[in-house]
Amino acid sequence: MLLLFQIFAGLIVGAVLGLGSAFLAVDRGIGFEAVRAGSWAAWPRAGEADADPYTRASLARTGDLPLAGGAGITFSAKTDDNGDILRADCVYQLSGRMPATQWWTLTVYDELSGRLISNSIQRYGINSKEIVRRADGSFDIVVSRSARAGNWLPVGKADQISFLVRLYDTPIATGKSFQDIRMPSIQRLECRS
Amino acid sequence: MRWVFWLVGVIALAGVIHISTILAIPRIAPFDAWSRIAAQIPEKSFSVLPLARPGEEVIPLMDPAIQYSVCRYDLSEGPLHVEAVLPHGYWSVAGQTRSGIVFYSVTGQASPTGRINMEVRNSDQMREKSLADSEEKDDMLTIEAPENQGFLVFRSLVATASMLGQIEDLAKQTACETVAEPAPAQAAQ
Incomplete structure (x- = not known):
């Protein structure tokens, strides 16, 4: 009887x-x-036939279309530089520059659903054509609920959020050289309590 | 002693279940890209997806700055022929199998003419083509798909609102259709 119980418990x-x-x-x-x-991560092999099983499983679960095979690369961030989870009710500043690329887009998503977040001015992302840079090519982007001067990306009502940067036509993706990639820093400025 | 065996057994079982789950997910995931596209987009037609807006995304994590178009195919009915004029700015065409493998991709940088004329074939159709017209010279790009079912994803960057009109006009000129194959006996002659 005890043995049977142990086997059953073991299976469970x-x-x-x-x-x-x-x-x-x-x-x-x-x-x-x-x-x-x-705090950015990319899975450059996602979508490739010999990607590791965990990468393949993650991709099948989210069900998105991977940028693979040299078409580009996607970086995502779920936390700021201190390791704190990105939240819709906080203000974040992204500073720095993007890796070498022909085009890039930055988009804010609802982290839990992978969907865009409705907001007051229906803007969901910012791209390399729209951004205002300093003379040295660097930029700041503020992500917040309320409007800001300069490069501003609005956020609507949500809980956790994530940032996705897509680099299109980038030598990183074609040459598969991932050393010394610098992505913009993510600083939390303030939060609504 | 008996508990040690029990523990080893449990860990081994957990390991087997973990590994088989991870390996099974790509085959059984109900909401992978193929399932979503197959549910919403007719086969053998070039479909321009609506720009990603909250609550109207065909697929999660779509880039709202990209105009996506999709052409879903089944090669068991014949090879797929695609002819498209592509916009200035960024564009790419990627072939993805039903199981989620991107087997081909090309971007505007690699094809400066801005035109695409290509055929997607499975391995049998590839062989038939090489038998049939090995002498023929054409600008047709032929790519081999590892699975019969899949889709092509066209991406065009809409960096500014003014680019959208041009991209939509070009999308109307895109053809994506199954080619009738000559009977195999004929092809061999």
């Missing part, structure tokens, strides 16, 4: 651990081939 615990760890691994986006720069 094993199943919970196995499924739970698989869910966490996919949900958190653990891929062995992640390229990290500050």
Whole structure:
């Protein structure tokens, strides 16, 4: 009787651990081939036939269209530079410059659904054509609920948010050289309490 | 002692379940890109997706600055022929299989003429083509798809609102259709 119970308990615990760890691994986006720069991460192999199984599983779960095979690369950030989760009710400043690329776009998403967030002026992203740069090519972008002067990206009502930077026609994607990639810093300025 | 065996058994079981789950997800995920596209877009037609706006995204994490168009195909009915004029600025065409593998992609930088004339074939159709017209010279780009089912994704960057009109006009000129294959016996002659 005890043996039967032990086998049964073992099956349950094993199943919970196995499924739970698989869910966490996919949900958190653990891929062995992640390229990290500050709080940004990219999975340049996503969509390729020989991508690691975790990267493939993450992609199948989110169901988005990967930029693969030299068409570009996508960097995402879920936290600021201090490691705190990005929240819609905080104000963030992105500073610096993008890696070498022909075009780039920065977009704010609802982190939980992967959807755009409705906002007062229906602007969901900013791109390399629209950005106002300093003489040395660097820029600041403020992401906040209320309007700001300069490069401003509005956020609507949401809980957790994420930033995605897509580099289109970038030598990084074609040459697969991921060393020394510098992405803009993400500083939290203030939060509504 | 018995608990040690129990623990080892549980860990081994958890490991097997973990690995098989990770490997199974790409095959069973109900909301992968293919399922969403297959549910909303007819096969063998060039479909311009609406620009991503909150609540109107066909696929999650779409770039609101990109005009996406999709052509879904099934090569078991014949090869796919695509002819498109592409806009100035960034564009790319990518081929993605039903299981999520991007097997081909080309961007404007690689094709400065801004025109695309290509065929997507499976491995059998590739062989038939090389038998049939090995002598023929054409500017047709032929690519081999690893699976019969899949879709092409066209991306055009709408960096400014004024670019949208041009991109929409060009999209109307795009053809994406299944080609009738000559009977295999004929092709071999």
